[in-house]
Amino acid sequence: MNNLAIIGAGSMSEALISGIVSSKIIEPTAITVTNRGNVKRLTELQERYGIHYSFNLEKIIPEADVIILAMKPKDVKEAIAQWKDYLSEKTLLISVLAGVSMDSLQRLIGTEVPIARAMPNTSATVGKSATGISFNSFVVDEQKQFVHEMFETVGFVTFVEEEQLDAITGLSGSGPAYIYYLVEAMEKGGLTIGLDRDVANALIIQTLLGAAEMIAKSSKTPLELRKNVTSPGGTTEAGIRILEEFDVQKAFITCIQEATAQSKRMGKALTDDLKLPK
Ligand SMILES: NC(=O)C1=CN([C@@H]2O[C@H](COP(=O)(O)OP(=O)(O)OC[C@H]3O[C@@H](n4cnc5c(N)ncnc54)[C@H](OP(=O)(O)O)[C@@H]3O)[C@@H](O)[C@H]2O)C=CC1
Ligand SMILES: O=C(O)[C@@H]1CCC=N1
Structure with missing residues (x-):
């Protein structure tokens, strides 16, 4: 994998950048991050990790071998609409978005592309994330291996069926x-x-x-x-x-159930919007 583009520059994005850069799996200069317009934040990431930033989607999307989606779920529709026309069918998308299904992403993109859906947590910053990962059928072995290696640089990795990712979000994502x-x-x-x-x-x-x-x-x-x-x-x-x-144990159990339910609700809001079957 040569070039990595990261769309979104918030706390999860920084946790991943920090882990990836310190593990040296990708050169910092091969990583380009973008956001909606907060230049101060992008400059901060550039200075802290030696990566690039850019708003030139027409350039960074086609040049990327891998794109990490790291905006809030509510912003994904608008974000993908901005660059889907520049996307190559071979580019691997890695989504860390809570609740958002690979079907929804596929629908937003409009063509069949390889997608990995992952749920890490912010302990990636110190190499201690607990990450659940699932793939769609277009991801090839080399890409699976890259995803595995990349998330292992930021902690523990487990591969699961996509249905389990809401539960992983409620348990270890949050x-x-x-x-x-x-x-x-x-x-x-x-x-x-x-x-x-x-x-x-x-x-x-x-x-x-x-x-x-x-x-x-x-x-x-x-x-x-x-x-x-x-x-x-x-x-x-x-x-x-x-x-x-x-009844603190009950409070914790209900907390995890409610966070999982919220992940499902966030996914459903998008599938309803896109009129996808559940
Ligand atoms: N935080 C966490 O612990 C975890 C978060 N996640 C997932 O990671 C994702 C990001 O979360 P988090 O980092 O907390 O969120 P933040 O709010 O910290 O960051 C969101 C980022 O997305 C950017 N963004 C919004 N719209 C667009 C757009 N159209 N194009 C490009 N960039 C855009 C924002 O840019 P700007 O500032 O310019 O508006 C901002 O940099 C979420 O989907 C969340 O579900 C997953 C696991 C754990
Ligand atoms: O609170 C959230 O929605 C995100 C997903 C998991 C952790 N933070």
């Missing part, structure tokens, strides 16, 4: 935000019991890293690991009793 939310609460809790913010923050980060590594490396289930922390009549038992009273 997942970092659930963890940040938990950390916000732990920080606030730390302050109320008299810890300095910096001290609390350092302790929380190490606690999260340690717990994540325990889950990954131990043969024990999370429930067993939790029981190992919980001494009868001790502090953990007292704390967990409060989480149970608030």
Whole structure:
């Protein structure tokens, strides 16, 4: 793969650029990013990663071997309309858009092109994304291998049927935000019991890293690991009793279900607009 074009320059786009550039799978000078018109943001990415930016779609689209779609789902219709006429049938499109099906993309483009639909997360920035990927039938082996390698440079990759991507969006696409939310609460809790913010923050980060590594490396289930922390009549038992009273596990389960449902609703809004069968 020689040239990569990235359409959209927001947080997901930067997470991918950061991972790809540091892994050196593609030269920074072979990457061109564009957006709707925010030059300040494009200049920032250019200076930070040594990549190019351009608004010349007539040039960057036909020259690209791979195009990553990284705008919001609500903007995809307008975005594709701007450059679909310059697209070669061999160019691989990689979409990271929540909810948007490959059928919808195909319909918007109007010709049969290879499409990979991926759901990474912003931990790609530090090489720790959890990414689910699906392909349409026009993607050839060499392109599949490239997609695999590219997303592996930014973390863990799993290949799934497209139907599972809404669930992956609800679980791990949005997942970092659930963890940040938990950390916000732990920080606030730390302050109320008299810890300095910096001290609390350092302790929380190490606690999260340690717990994540325990889950990954131990043969024990999370429930067993939790029981190992919980001494009868001790502090953990007292704390967990409060989480149970608030039904925090149910809140997390419902949160993941609702995020998944929202991914489906976002996809349906576009299929309804395009009058595609569900
Ligand atoms: N953020 C996340 O954690 C994750 C996001 N995703 C998916 O990634 C996509 C991007 O999300 P995120 O980075 O958060 O979004 P942002 O809002 O941060 O960025 C969106 C970008 O798209 C650009 N854009 C909008 N319309 C067009 C257009 N017509 N042509 C070119 N560029 C356009 C915007 O440009 P401008 O600023 O000029 O308007 C902006 O650079 C979404 O589809 C989301 O579902 C997937 C996994 C995780
Ligand atoms: O909130 C969103 O819609 C995107 C998709 C997954 C994470 N962020």
